[in-house]
Amino acid sequence: DAGVTQSPTHLIKTRGQQVTLRCSPKSGHDTVSWYQQALGQGPQFIFQYYEEEERQRGNFPDRFSGHQFPNYSSELNVNALLLGDSALYLCASSFIVVAGDQETQYFGPGTRLLVL
Amino acid sequence: AQSVTQLGSHVSVSEGALVLLRCNYSSSVPPYLFWYVQYPNQGLQLLLKYTTGATLVKGINGFEAEFKKSETSFHLTKPSAHMSDAAEYFCAVSARGGGKLIFGQGTELSVKP
Numbered sequence: 001d002a003g004v005t006q007s008p009t010h011l012i013k014t015r016g017q018q019v020t021l022r023c024s025p026k027s028g029h030d031t032v033s034w035y036q037q038a039l040g041q042g043p044q045f046i047f048q049y050y051e052e053e054e055r056q057r058g059n060f061p062d063r064f065s066g067h068q069f070p071n072y073s074s075e076l077n078v079n080a081l082l083l084g085d086s087a088l089y090l091c092a093s094s095f096i097v098v099a100g101d102q103e104t105q106y107f108g109p110g111t112r113l114l115v116l
Numbered sequence: 117a118q119s120v121t122q123l124g125s126h127v128s129v130s131e132g133a134l135v136l137l138r139c140n141y142s143s144s145v146p147p148y149l150f151w152y153v154q155y156p157n158q159g160l161q162l163l164l165k166y167t168t169g170a171t172l173v174k175g176i177n178g179f180e181a182e183f184k185k186s187e188t189s190f191h192l193t194k195p196s197a198h199m200s201d202a203a204e205y206f207c208a209v210s211a212r213g214g215g216k217l218i219f220g221q222g223t224e225l226s227v228k229p
Contacts, residue, residue, distance in 0.1 A: 055215075104165055108159050
């Protein structure tokens with residue numbers, strides 16, 4: 001049973017560019033969350049997708065956007081990259097049990113983004 | 117608003133010694149609580165979680181944690197440290213029912229031979 005997978009593993013971009021990161025959830029999971037982990041910090045919640053809709057959003061600017069596909073995979077897009085966007089981007093998947101109750105989030109290995 | 121505080125950004129123990137990593141949370145209602153471990157250049161792995169029921173929770177690799185509502189704490193312990201336990205440990209909280217995880221700053225555990 002494959003766990004959460006993310007691509008690419010590493011990425012180098014220049015300020016002002018745009019980037020797309022991809023995530024495939026664990027088999028049986030229908031919810032995908034994205035987190036940003038700056039060096040030496042704990043992960044910060046960006047947003048969560050369920051049924052192709054943004055379910056929750058953290059305190060991130062509109063430059064950060066996402067999408068969820070019918071097969072539950074997801075993309076994170078970041079526009080107009082800043083140096084401060086350099087971080088490890090983690091995807092986590094889970095599933096909604098009943099009435100919005102959500103099971104444990106399982107994390108992928110992350111995509112390390114460096115903005116020069 | 118919920119928050120998590122991990123006391124001690126770095127903890128060093130000898131192999132075979134007790135491991136104690138501290139976590140305190142702030143929440144208006146009892147939340148769900150988690151401990152995750154992160155090895156270098158890897159994602160997060162769930163160690164254990166507390167949702168409801170027994171307040172002493174056992175996890176993988178011999179770790180356990182106790183939810184103490186009166187102290188708003190969820191400290192992680194392991195009776196005997198192993199070299200392979202060296203990693204970064206994160207305490208996290210979510211609202212009851214799940215949703216976004218709010219993480220502490222992390223505690224780096226070093227294990228000396």
